[in-house]
Amino acid sequence: MILARHSSRCLFSTPRVCCSIHSDAKLKDPFSLAQKDLQDLYEDIKKQLLVSKAELKALCDYYFDGKGKAFRPMIVILMARACNVHSNKEGVLLPAQRSIAMISEMIHTASLVHDDVIDDSDTRRGKNTINKLWGEKKAILVFSPSISNNSLS
Structure with missing residues (x-):
């Protein structure tokens, strides 16, 4: 196959791959961006867990002690705020979106x-x-929400 040349460059040349990002924007820590919304996450999760037995409450409190990384809730919060910038122009986190962040942490902890x-x-x-x-x-x-209150003993 003969390659046509124009101005001493091949028309079918391989594309140049950019190996670095050139930007004046500073990279921000995602956890610091979501810190305000993550501040009371574990306490709010514990408030949502309506448990009737003291031992069940102790188990929940033990695992939701606030020492997790909260990586999944952080992703939910940052994505929600990014999407909200386009819909409500302020990027305000909605209560339902925060609930999804809490639920994601609860499911992750259960796993x-x-x-x-x-x-x-x-x-x-x-x-x-x-x-x-x-x-x-x-x-x-x-x-296991449907059986835990009845089967714990």
């Missing part, structure tokens, strides 16, 4: 508890797992 049971893990986030402290049955049932 960690179940992983700990499956892996028979003794520690998570530098402390004992629920299954290590309270046993496998309670660890599994604590995040």
Whole structure:
């Protein structure tokens, strides 16, 4: 195949790949951008967990102690604010969007508890797992909403 030349450049040349971003904008830490909205996340999650048994409350309080990274809620909050800039021009976080951020953390935490049971893990986030402290049955049932209040004992 003969390549046509124009001004001593090939018309079918390979594209140049840019390896760095040239911008005057400073990169911002995503956690600092969402810090205000994440501030009371774990306390608000605990308020939403309507538990009738003291032991069930202790299990929930143990896992929602505020020492998680809250990576998923941060993503939800930042995406919600970015989308809201286009709809309400202020980027204000709506209550329903914050609820989704809380729910994402609750689902993630439940998956960690179940992983700990499956892996028979003794520690998570530098402390004992629920299954290590309270046993496998309670660890599994604590995040099963339809059966936890009736089957914990």
